[in-house]
Amino acid sequence: MFTNKENFKQEFKQRLIGTSGRQMHEVTEDDVYAALGSMVREQIGREWAATNRSYMEQGERQVYYFSMEFLIGRLLGNNLLNLNILDLVREGLGELGWDLEDIEEYEADAGLGNGGLGRLAACFLDSLASLGYAGHGNGIRYKYGLFEQKIIDGHQVELPDYWLQKGNVWEVRRDDKKVKVRFWGNVEIVETEDGNYTYETKNGEEVWAVPYDVPVVGYDKTAVNTLRLWSAESAADPARGFGGPNGNYYNFLDYKRSVETVSEFLYPDDSQYEGKLLRLKQEYFLCSAGLQSVLRTFDKLGLPYDRLPEKVAIHINDTHPTLVIPELMRILLDEKSFGWQDAWDIVSRVVSYTNHTILSEALETWPEQMVRDLLPRLYMIIEEVNRRFCADLLEEQGADQAKVSRMAIIADGQIKMAHLAIHGSHSVNGVAALHTDILKNREMKEFYELYPERFNNKTNGITHRRWLMHANPDLAGLIEGAIGSDWKTQPDRLNDLLGHAGDAVFQERIRAVKHKNKERLASYIYKKHGVTVDTHSIFDVQVKRLHAYKRQLLNALHIMDLYNRIKEQPSLEITPRTFIFGAKAAPGYYMAKQIIKLINNIAATVNNDPQTKNLLNVFFLENYSVSLAEKIIPAADVSEQISTAGKEASGTGNMKLMMNGALTVGTLDGANVEMYESLGDEGMYLFGLRIEEVEKYYREGGYSASAIYNSDDRVKKVLDQLIHPGPFCQNGQSFDSVYHSLLSHNDEYFVLRDFASYADAQAQIGLDYRNTKLWTEKSILNIAKSGRFAGDRTINEYATEIWGIKPANIGSRSGI
Template sequence: MFDNKEFFKTAFKEQLVSRLGKSMEEATAGDIYKILGNLIRENIGREWAETNQAYKADREKQMYYFSMEFLIGRLLGNNLLNLGMYDTVREGLKELGWDLETIEEQEPDAGLGNGGLGRLAACFLDSLASLGYAGHGCGIRYKYGLFEQKIVDGHQVELPDPWLQKGYVWEERREDKRVPVSFWGRVEVSEKNGRTVFETVGDEKIWAVPYDVPVIGYGSPHVNTLRLWSAESAVDPAILRSGAQSGPANKGYYQFLDYNRSVESISEFLYPDDSGYEGKLLRLKQQYFLCSAGLRSVLRTFEKLGLPFSELPRKVAVHINDTHPTLVIPELMRILIDEKGFGWDEAWSLTIRTVSYTNHTLMSEALEKWPVNMVRELLPRVYMIIEEINKRFCGMLLERFPGRQDLVSRMAIIESGQVKMAHLAVVGSYSVNGVARLHTELLKNDVMKPFYGLFPERFNNKTNGIAHRRWLMHANPELSRLVCDGIGTGWIENPERLQELERFKNDSLFREEILRIKHGNKQRLSGEIRQKQGIAVDPESLFDVQVKRLHGYKRQLLNALHIMHLYHAIKDDPTAERLPRTFIFAAKAAPAYFLAKCIIKLIHAVMDTVNRDPQMEGRLKVVFLENYSVSLAEKIIPAANVSEQISTAGKEASGTGNMKFMMNGALTVGTLDGANVEMHERIGAENMFLFGLRSEEVMDYYKHGGYWAREIYERDPRVKRVLDDLIVPGPFCRHDREFEVIYQSLLDHNDEFFVLRDFADYADTHAAVERAYWDAQDWAAKSIVNIAHSGHFSSDCTVKRYASEIWKIHPVRNAFEIR
């Protein structure tokens, strides 16, 4: 029905009547979205079933990607694009009186993720299906997303994100595939038939109910699955009614309510506040819930193959995305030993040949640790297994390094009353990968150096990638069409062919088209900003964009301080010719991260001052777009001229926003951090703007000292002026010491992320950006070079490396080519 516009229109009108009892004249935009989503689901239902049947029939090895986040964004437009139906549906809807872009706006951004970790997982799922791999996602179906961000008087206010309030057209509840998950209780040990048996009694059982979301491959009959687990009560309320007393004396009733509330909380919020014990406990519950439910589902699928469990590593790959799903390792051991009857050595061999691990951070505070008492009480049998893994691992270390108790303590999984999840992940997996070459080298040579010395064969690099079809074809269709006109369509399925664009960098007509398309995208974003923020933005100005999670190491503060400096420079010399610039921010700060929220307040103070000052008109504008999301990113990124990737060198594991901006023709202002290093190697320093400390210099400061932020404050009048602006009433500070927390972080706490150390170089680099932007043709040439080399950073390329080098899976074609 989607191959023909007229068939589509007829089917659509029939569905509208049969499902909703409405005519086209009565339908709302929400109705149109719902019917269109249902039509797509029905259209791919057969392929979805056939994909799963083919995997089973051919006994294909399948990969399961366990992640606490899947930041999938909106699926309507992406699914239509991948199915090759976008233009047909757009034209058909237009003839029925509706604009497809308006209908896409009806879909909520799925509240299943927060930042780069979750977006990477979503990009991987898209590439896995498009390339024909048997690869699925395993996550949690959060009732509420991280939070909906509102800005009130410059302050971030967190509101619930009820993204499921109107239902979710793409999901399918699979009641028949629910599995039990247990918490608490105690372990009883006994002997049965000559073997030791461990049984958990007095535990609290809940149901994990899966909701499946189809993952549609581009131009492919493959439809893989994102399985999201919802926590539900395992107690039938009816049993409480027999003999129940009325009124408050009915303890059974109230105990049920407490139990039911605690169960629902497991899949209620993404990243509950863990600043207190209860929040930490809930996070641990979430992680075990995901791991236990996901593994039971994986093993049930494996058992349908009719193979012995010795074949598990040959048919199943379980990948853990960061440390959050690390409990997969002891949980798999528990199932193999307690339920399948394996001995320890056999179970351990199967486990470490099945599980692989991606590390996403070098920051010690982000390498998860859990209190021993919490793990022991909540997961008594799992803790016993972790304890045994640790005992055996430490014993092996002492045999290999006699007398090195210091080394054993550093590498132990359980140490100082904490369970170290990153250590467990490394010890219990066959592959440990970083997400950019620099990040991996820092892992091997610093953060996990002793583990690399012990298991060098396990460590490898897999630089992150992005779904180029979403971030170029869907987000920037005009640029996509220009690329196709220039080099054909081969890049869509082979993104590295984008390199062929480089031959147009000196083509004046092609450069003009690049500039025209960018200007059109800026006009659309300007309209969005005026509509949402009430701010008039000049699309002729340079759009300088920093959109990402708000964190100290990402250094939105450096950007804000530099804008304050530019403001002073204009005020000091108002007649000087200046390039009109618009600085655009979007970011959420974690609710408990006070410093980050203060930085948001500072950005709004700067925005208010700059935008109200008549002398800034035509020179300087600042915008903060609230409630950053995937769908908002799809509007911002194609419009950016400059991409701010200014993290402290050695702190950003990779970044993926840098790749999205690059693919859309923005030029990077950045440090040599994360994947910026590899971008620089491909396009050269002349096509980006580098500044700041190198990672080895940062590491040297951390290890040996020698950095004094106050010296820079005293020496550089620009720095002194903007820092004094934080605490002295003036253009940015409404009352005495308003931003003292930020001031103290930089001077009293010696500027942990070297904001002041890099300030002068950053300011000089921005002066170079201004000079370069005046030459529009040369800027366009640099933009073309960036686009041309962005295909290397497609998630298609990354997934191929994971598939061949880690998961050992291959594209599945034969079962489908018959059709």
């Protein structure tokens, strides 16, 4: 089908008519997407089958990456790129009268994730396949994504994100591989045929976990790995009743509804008991179904289970899949007849864990009673793991009772999942050098002292093929013309661009590419907001999940200050600036929603004031997603990475923006630290408190937000504007909660303390942007140094240092 352009066009026309049942002049772009998707999926299928056969024949260790999120975005363009047929298809469709970019818009963003955690998982799957590693994903096939965000009168409104409404051309339902997952019930001791005893859970609720497989296409390599997504379906036997926590559901429809909710929503609201229980069910559902699938593949090798660690590596992405540990213990103890110590040895050699958070309040815990009720056998196992662990701390490690209580897996009626993950894994890694140091020296210090050999760092990375080659093809073409194509599979070769940083002709071409991308984004903004954007202005971008520690508020307060200064000094010389925000706030996160409303109020004021609208524009682009990021990131001039030092584990948006030539204004937080090591002062704009200063404030006190309020006129004015009628509070509106978070609650994230430093850095950016030669050199420096942050580098480190795997013998793809 894809051997050449003419062959493709002929096959495509036949497929289009056959799948749509319409004549060529009647088909829609939706029909074109469906026909093209089916052709690409068919081509992938051949390589997919061949890859699975090769893995089984070679019998090497395989990695299974368990994650509650896989933010894969749209797959059509990415698959065409990785199959090396993107240009062929684009040109062929063009000659038939269709624009590939328009066709891609008909694909829904997969609602399988929310933020950096899920996007990282997607990038890692791409790198695993592209490097030829046998590595697969295990997740949940959510019927609805987090939510579709609408901005109405400046407020976030959440609508259902039914991303599967038109189906999913990439997935394959595997009914023959469905497995049962069990909840509730009571545990009984049962005598086995050989006279021993085991445990069985009876009278519980049974759920079918049905897998939907999505192919993960490697670039260059012909490897096609698998993302297996599990959907919950009823498994009731009416003769036995429908199970459940109280014996039986009232009827089948009641039971069916309960089952379907397990895979219905990404991150149900867990502020109430019912939502928290559903979240726990989801996590066990993923762990149990995924583990059964992994072991079924292992069984095909015909090996005894004491050799499981030789052939299987299970990686848990944050604490959500930690129940893999007790679930694998349950299978080894109750179904495979292993003794406790042998089973524990197997589990700890199989499982590895990535920690993704520094915030202690974000470390996952579950009520002990909830786990005991929902998962009675697993609770028994976790309780025994905790008993043995605490006994070892007391008897072998000489810990006092206070230390045992701090480190216990079960304490104060809560099960601490991070503690279970660390104790049950052979490797624990952070996701940036600073993050890992904080884990070792502060958050998990006592565990690090106990297991120093387990802790290691694996700085995050991004798929440079997706975020540069696919999202910014003009820039990718320019790079290839300058340094060749080796960087596509060896991203560190981007460093060769340093030799072109001062080249006037190359600089001009870089600027032309950036301007074209800005015009594309400006066109999108005009369609959404009806406002014409100055594409010669600085495109200043902050796109990420909305959270207080990420400090979108600091950005907003600075824009308010710029507005005030222009109003006070109409002749003020300022470089025109377009501020672009994209973020979703968790539905129950009131403060984050207030900040969204504030940003939109600021936009309404500055965009419509005759004095400022030619100097400042502000846009909050609703429903931030992977596909929207692919429009924003290539157009960005400035990347806002302004979290409070010591709060962001790593960040990956910072890497994507850097790779596309944006310059970072940021704190020394997360992976910004390593970016600064590569770029130095000439390539980044640092500001704000360092982590040592932040920790000193937390440790010793001495910070006074009100003192800053009373001593800095700019800060006082913008804060007063949050609560008094004026340009940002009209028609009785006010932002009292934002105001009091800064003053009454003493500014937990040091927004006011860093304000002056941030404003100075922004002023320097405005000056430097006017020097086009200097700015372009800085931009090229960022692109050249970004290869260090490619996911391929990260995955090679995981493969060699944690998983112990090597690339399979998979051929290269030199055209189809």
